[in-house]
Amino acid sequence: MTATVIDRIGLLVTNRPELGEGPLGVLRDAALVVEDGRVKEVTRAGVAGDANVDAGGRCVIPGFVDSHTHLVFAGDRSEEFAARMAGRPYAAGGIRVTTEATRAASTEELRTLTRTRRWEGLRAGVTEVEIKSGYGLDPESERRCCQVAKEFTNEVTFLGAHVVPAEYEGQADAYLDLVRGEMLTACRPFARWIDAFCEEGAFDADQCRAVLEAGREAGLGLRLHGNQLRPGPGVRLAVEMGAASVDHCTHLTDDDVAALAGGETVATFLPAADFSTRQPYPDARRVIDAGATVAIATNCNPGSSYTTSMGFCLALAVRDLHMTMEEALQAATRGGALALRRDDLGRLEPDSRADFVILDAPSYSHLVYRPGMPLVAETWVEGRRAWPE
Amino acid sequence: MTATVIDRIGLLVTNRPELGEGPLGVLRDAALVVEDGRVKEVTRAGVAGDANVDAGGRCVIPGFVDSHTHLVFAGDRSEEFAARMAGRPYAAGGIRVTTEATRAASTEELRTLTRTRRWEGLRAGVTEVEIKSGYGLDPESERRCCQVAKEFTNEVTFLGAHVVPAEYEGQADAYLDLVRGEMLTACRPFARWIDAFCEEGAFDADQCRAVLEAGREAGLGLRLHGNQLRPGPGVRLAVEMGAASVDHCTHLTDDDVAALAGGETVATFLPAADFSTRQPYPDARRVIDAGATVAIATNCNPGSSYTTSMGFCLALAVRDLHMTMEEALQAATRGGALALRRDDLGRLEPDSRADFVILDAPSYSHLVYRPGMPLVAETWVEGRRAWPE
Numbered sequence: 001m002t003a004t005v006i007d008r009i010g011l012l013v014t015n016r017p018e019l020g021e022g023p024l025g026v027l028r029d030a031a032l033v034v035e036d037g038r039v040k041e042v043t044r045a046g047v048a049g050d051a052n053v054d055a056g057g058r059c060v061i062p063g064f065v066d067s068h069t070h071l072v073f074a075g076d077r078s079e080e081f082a083a084r085m086a087g088r089p090y091a092a093g094g095i096r097v098t099t100e101a102t103r104a105a106s107t108e109e110l111r112t113l114t115r116t117r118r119w120e121g122l123r124a125g126v127t128e129v130e131i132k133s134g135y136g137l138d139p140e141s142e143r144r145c146c147q148v149a150k151e152f153t154n155e156v157t158f159l160g161a162h163v164v165p166a167e168y169e170g171q172a173d174a175y176l177d178l179v180r181g182e183m184l185t186a187c188r189p190f191a192r193w194i195d196a197f198c199e200e201g202a203f204d205a206d207q208c209r210a211v212l213e214a215g216r217e218a219g220l221g222l223r224l225h226g227n228q229l230r231p232g233p234g235v236r237l238a239v240e241m242g243a244a245s246v247d248h249c250t251h252l253t254d255d256d257v258a259a260l261a262g263g264e265t266v267a268t269f270l271p272a273a274d275f276s277t278r279q280p281y282p283d284a285r286r287v288i289d290a291g292a293t294v295a296i297a298t299n300c301n302p303g304s305s306y307t308t309s310m311g312f313c314l315a316l317a318v319r320d321l322h323m324t325m326e327e328a329l330q331a332a333t334r335g336g337a338l339a340l341r342r343d344d345l346g347r348l349e350p351d352s353r354a355d356f357v358i359l360d361a362p363s364y365s366h367l368v369y370r371p372g373m374p375l376v377a378e379t380w381v382e383g384r385r386a387w388p389e
Numbered sequence: 390m391t392a393t394v395i396d397r398i399g400l401l402v403t404n405r406p407e408l409g410e411g412p413l414g415v416l417r418d419a420a421l422v423v424e425d426g427r428v429k430e431v432t433r434a435g436v437a438g439d440a441n442v443d444a445g446g447r448c449v450i451p452g453f454v455d456s457h458t459h460l461v462f463a464g465d466r467s468e469e470f471a472a473r474m475a476g477r478p479y480a481a482g483g484i485r486v487t488t489e490a491t492r493a494a495s496t497e498e499l500r501t502l503t504r505t506r507r508w509e510g511l512r513a514g515v516t517e518v519e520i521k522s523g524y525g526l527d528p529e530s531e532r533r534c535c536q537v538a539k540e541f542t543n544e545v546t547f548l549g550a551h552v553v554p555a556e557y558e559g560q561a562d563a564y565l566d567l568v569r570g571e572m573l574t575a576c577r578p579f580a581r582w583i584d585a586f587c588e589e590g591a592f593d594a595d596q597c598r599a600v601l602e603a604g605r606e607a608g609l610g611l612r613l614h615g616n617q618l619r620p621g622p623g624v625r626l627a628v629e630m631g632a633a634s635v636d637h638c639t640h641l642t643d644d645d646v647a648a649l650a651g652g653e654t655v656a657t658f659l660p661a662a663d664f665s666t667r668q669p670y671p672d673a674r675r676v677i678d679a680g681a682t683v684a685i686a687t688n689c690n691p692g693s694s695y696t697t698s699m700g701f702c703l704a705l706a707v708r709d710l711h712m713t714m715e716e717a718l719q720a721a722t723r724g725g726a727l728a729l730r731r732d733d734l735g736r737l738e739p740d741s742r743a744d745f746v747i748l749d750a751p752s753y754s755h756l757v758y759r760p761g762m763p764l765v766a767e768t769w770v771e772g773r774r775a776w777p778e
Binding site for chain 2: 076077078079081082085086120123124272275276278306307308309311312313315318319322324325362363365366368369370371372373374
């Protein structure tokens with residue numbers, strides 16, 4: 001395969017400090033040479049031979065790695081959302097409403113819905129995505145969700161332990177037997193990860209531990225939803241078990257922060273969920289300043305965060321989580337890659353996967369300076385332009 | 390001219406309660422017939438004859454009326470923005486930096502920059518836009534800005550009284566003599582409105598009153614920036630003088646709210662500016678519940694709100710200003726029209742201007758339910774599709 005040259009890049013973010021200036025390893029007037037889906041060379045503009053793509057002085061960043069999504073679902077919960085925003089009571093059953101719609105949908109319908117959402121993510125600059133199950137909640141429905149997810153990414157997460165479905169009301173342990181048994185077996189062929197929702201109203205620490213242990217025995221990597229709505233044991237459990245990521249991290253004690261700083265687990269913030277549920281935002285400064293590794297993801301789901309826009313998440317991360325532009329961009333690219341334990345993603349250096357975004361802007365700071373604007377001009381995945389098609 | 394029929398509209402917002410359900414006058418399974426740039430008929434799907442456009446069950450809303458923008462400027466202040474977000478001091482002179490760049494730009498450059506921003510607004514569903522001068526601040530530069538603005542809208546606002554330019558430092562009254570004299574004369578042929586920035590650090594109530602009076606004598610309508618950074622006399626002055634709109638309204642006393650409720654002046658909120666400056670959000674509930682008319686606008690400008698996304702402003706209005714979806718949508722459409730005293734805009738009823746947006750969504754609530762997403766599928770202005778071209 002011949003090389004493709006992206007030339008006349010006004011500002012190139014490599015996320016490799018050794019290659020350029022500052023923590024993002026920024027180069028001015030640069031070119032990117034890609035071959036066989038990988039970065040071959042990062043060099044100066046105009047020296048790389050024939051340009052195939054003229055970036056025209058615009059900014060190029062590593063593609064966003066959206067390490068937390070629930071893209072496979074059916075149904076619409078905008079009425080519930082509107083009621084919540086207006087402070088009106090709403091009788092809907094939250095996740096269970098989506099579970100009903102998802103179970104009722106055909107596999108082909110789920111595939112079509114997921115394809116549209118994945119396309120929206122590409123349009124927003126997402127070059128790799130994690131997708132969780134968790135709206136099937138019976139072995140066959142979870143299997144279908146994992147199977148569909150696997151058609152769009154290798155980063156599939158089995159989340160049978162999302163909530164207790166209606167038919168197991170009051171029998172959480174019996175449900176978790178199913179999760180760790182037949183359901184895990186059905187989903188295992190499609191999944192790389194196992195996840196659980198550690199929160200009052202979902203599952204407690206012992207229950208989550210048992211689920212993650214079963215997943216580990218089956219060869220899956222570990223992730224956890226923790227500390228979303230109140231302080232709890234999630235963060236410490238995740239770190240203790242060596243999970244790749246613990247997600248939400250909105251309510252943290254000093255012990256939680258110390259655990260994150262001392263462990264191997266990435267703290268993943270999901271600010272669009274805090275936006276859409278009017279929760280307080282996490283204190284990202286405390287976590288970063290303690291030395292922990294952080295990521296930002298969309299948490300795209302129909303209940304608490306129905307967005308695929310990493311740009312929107314970045315704007316919130318800077319404005320409301322008080323991250324710097326550089327921290328936020330890194331968290332949304334390299335941070336996401338680390339949350340998925342992927343060393344080939346989230347950087348633009350020789351041999352990393354050629355996943356990048358050409359912005360309609362001279363600098364990545366416009367992602368926050370221009371909130372709500374669709375600033376992605378082109379999204380490239382493995383050296384090919386994936387959006388616009 | 391023959392009629393164009395937009396058929397199979399799943400949900401049509403008319404903003405005329407008599408035509409449908411609720412405060413937005415919503416119709417389901419509707420069609421819109423437009424002719425000669427006007428709405429000819431609002432009817433049921435399938436009965437209007439040959440469809441020219443199939444909305445495919447999607448939602449159609451009146452076009453956004455962005456009643457407060459500063460689209461004519463040159464230069465970039467993303468570094469200043471990043472510094473502010475990071476809490477770092479930054480030596481830049483705010484508006485004066487933009488004034489320098491704007492004065493230095495050729496008219497053709499200003500035209501090109503403004504065209505791009507207006508195109509971004511069309512892409513975001515903005516079918517009518519107000520554009521202020523205010524970065525020229527000398528007679529010839531202000532005239533050029535008004536002239537360029539007039540190429541894009543009839544709703545041009547002369548804002549010579551934005552701040553005191555560097556060359557008049559310490560001589561505000563001498564500068565205002567210029568504003569009310571030569572500068573007003575130069576700008577008058579292009580402008581419909583006059584505006585002033587009533588705030589500590591800009592101009593006080595007496596100064597603003599003198600500017601607005603001069604504008605009124607010259608035949609211009611009145612607008613005012615007021616109560617953005619702290620309580621002040623702006624809102625009461627605007628109401629007392631019968632201004633069409635007073636914009637920002639972030640810091641309001643009980644007297645201010647009572648004045649708005651008893652007057653003819655629209656209270657225009659600019660939530661993206663509060664977002665980008667980390668100001669508190671206005672208490673929109675108090676203003677609405679008192680009975681005042683409200684609008685939402687982008688305030689697109691390079692210093693405090695560099696966005697043309699009305700969808701982003703809507704999401705903030707609901708999440709952080711605690712408006713309902715319906716209030717926010719109405720404020721961004723009909724409210725903007727009222728802030729410009731335009732009865733032909735902001736509604737879809739017979740004889741109103743055929744300005745509307747086809748959303749990539751089944752309901753307008755998705756504009757908030759899906760924050761950060763580009764949900765505008767098509768923008769129609771005066772009965773023609775303006776975006777995509």
